[in-house]
Amino acid sequence: MNNGVWRQWPALQDMPATLPAELEYQRGVFGKVHKARSDFRWIARSQGFHRGEELEETLYLGSQDKPCPLAFWRCLKTDYFAGVAYPSRAQDAAQRGGFLEKQIADLGRSGLPAALSALLSLRVVWQWNDSIWWDRQEGGNWSQSDSVLPIAAADCPGLDLEGLEDRLGKAIAEGLAGLMELGKESLAYFYASLLAGETPAILPSTKPLGPEALAALLLPLPRPLADRLSLLGWVPSNLYELKDLGKCWDGAVLSVDQNAPELSAKAKEFQAEAEKLTRALLENRPEDLAPAKPCYQASIAEPGVQNSKPPLDGEESIQAEKTAVSEAILAPRNGAALETTALGEQELEGATKGGPIPSHTKNSFPESTSHSRQCIWSGRYDAVCELDMGVGDTDSLTHLLLEFSRRARRRVLNRDVLSNGLEKNYKLGSEPAKRLAMQIREWISQMENPPELADSAQWAFKLAQLRVVARMLDTPSTPDFTDPEEQRIHRAFAGRDCRRSNNAGWQ
Structure with a gap:
């Protein structure tokens, strides 16, 4: 060669x-x-x-x-x-x-x-x-x-x-x-x-x-x-x-x-x-495969390291995405269409516990509720939003929230995994919790525009969940949510019986 x-x-x-x-x-x-x-x-x-x-x-x-x-x-x-x-x-x-x-x-x-x-x-x-x-x-x-x-x-x-x-x-x-x-x-x-x-x-x-x-x-x-x-x-x-x-x-x-x-x-x-x-x-002819230049990246950038190649802008970016291979990567599995209906109260309760997923969110999780099985399936053939990971150590909860933020196909946070991560690593309202909340809000600011082919309604629902988690992290008492959607999400997240004296935000 x-x-x-x-x-x-x-x-x-x-x-x-x-x-x-x-x-x-x-x-x-x-x-x-x-x-x-x-x-x-x-x-x-x-x-x-x-x-x-x-x-x-x-x-x-x-x-x-x-x-x-x-x-x-x-x-x-x-x-x-x-x-x-x-x-x-x-x-x-x-x-x-x-x-x-x-x-x-x-x-x-x-x-x-x-x-x-x-x-x-x-x-x-x-x-x-x-x-x-x-x-x-x-x-x-x-x-x-x-x-x-x-x-x-x-x-x-x-x-x-x-x-x-x-x-x-x-x-x-x-x-x-x-x-x-x-x-x-x-x-x-x-x-x-x-x-x-x-x-x-x-x-x-x-x-x-x-x-x-x-x-x-x-x-x-x-x-x-x-x-x-x-x-x-x-x-x-x-x-x-x-x-x-x-x-x-x-x-x-x-x-x-x-x-x-x-x-x-x-x-x-x-x-x-x-x-x-x-x-x-x-035929060993890589030149015959002019690579598309997508605006997303599959790997997580190391803290503080800038990407060597900036994302494309405008019409050039859109055209680069619209190739047969890119659509294959980003399309829902098995050709299933993405529904945009908002989750109902009972559906959200079941989904956040890792239970049966409503029909319009079956693209988001596998049927298994184990964390390892979610790791097997998560992130395949989905759009990925490039985010700055921030600085400092990355515990399992930070990694969970980062991956949830980045991947368009992850639409509902698993309540039990979230709760376990909070109980293990964070006291609500503490300085570490506030720093994580600040990082989440930074991610949210970078996520205002959903990746191409990601459903806008589902993306908005993802952002609402992240806002709720950030508010819970930096509030030592029960947060006061004015947005009805965020109130509903908080009720679902806080439904698990994890009341502890130093985590009043769950009560």
Whole structure:
């Protein structure tokens, strides 16, 4: 590949002017310990690897009765994870074997394009094996669920970003060679389903996709889409639920023996665009994919860091958004129309508790009420409002409110999650609470104009919820709301029995 050609791929646009010296990561191992009575668990991890059940629940692979080496790429919230699974040599206490062991690199949030991080990290992770822990397993107290072996910092050396030109060009060339083996029909099928917002988009194959090829699937996609996708390099199972795969993975490689369904009517609408992406990929012609320049960005900016590229203005901005791919990203899932009817009292009460969502808000949450499941689904194919994160530490509540503010598809705050965050981190009316309220109001001032294709009525309802939360945070007593809509929202938020002497604002 000629030097510099790789920079033209849509998924690699808006690279930072200055790259860090290395891409840091943390490392974790998930599987079964040899002869231990415990089930699947985290066996080893580096000091900064804090992901546990939340990550574990997002790695559904089916029955795993066809164990083989496979690569996967996971986007969770705003963090990226490169992983490899391979047959474990462990046998449990009942002498059962044939399990899959997973090793994962937690890349965090670097600000680099996901495609770049995937191309560099997946090929490294692919080389990992159980030697990182196997000879040390006697050092763990496996009767304790929280026992875990340490992984030294020396075993997480970071990925060198110097000399990137040649190394990345080589990785892309290897990835494209792997994709050529699949054929244009399979790739076009995959991209049509993906652009239509169907999950998982199926990529038919006769064997697992190699790490470079898996990463290369991101290259022809607009960066806002590529930056939020999760891809599974192979389904190692005879038994699986396609809908459960779709809850965890945007794309999955399936054996051709397991026939992919015929393209849906929605996917067929994107067949021409999918063929264009496929042709550019197989012919290594990124210049054929003039990338759209949307006014939103998928990743959260680091505190105090300005975006390297300002948003477009006026008519140029509007025209840049109106491409087939952009509409695919921003459209409601499965072609469902967005309703604008205001929520009724009972509907709001149910929605804020994470209960059944009224018909006109079914685009906002998955049916599951668990926080981890919301993380799996939230933010897919939606418009993203670019906000300044502000300065200071970011606890879970701040992150929840920021993500709710940024994403057009998040329309109703989960009352229980909100309440738990307040009880854990903030005393209403305190200085920290007032600072968070000030930050929320700053976000609101940046959100006056909704993202293109976001429903204006739903956006106004989102702003009303944020105003209520800000008022509650900086008011030690019960806030006095004059706006009927805000009164109704406050009643719903405060309905949970969380009366405490120092949180009178909930009473």
